[in-house]
Amino acid sequence: MSVIEQKTACKELLTIEDACEITSLGKTKVRELAxxxxxxxxxxxxxxxxKADFLDYINKTYSIN
Incomplete structure (x- = not known):
């Protein structure tokens, strides 16, 4: 488990910075998606x-089938 995953594993709510680290996206794009x-x-x-709803949304919206 990476340091980022360990840091956010038990968090239900993320800051913009945490969401940027998890998704490898910039602040503007994270705010837009959120x-x-x-x-x-x-x-x-x-x-x-x-966290859970945000990551589910990204997976559903941008999944490659």
Missing amino acids: NDSKTVLKIGKSYRIK
Whole structure:
């Protein structure tokens, strides 16, 4: 298990930076996908992404069949 996987394994909510590390995408694209998938939670100024729903959305939307 990589360091990134260990860091985020028990997290249900991700920061933008965590989501960028997991998906190897930039901040702008992660924000766009998170908004499209409706997995965003804003807590005050904090922006969090529901990990499981976000990754499921990416897999369903961009899967290669």
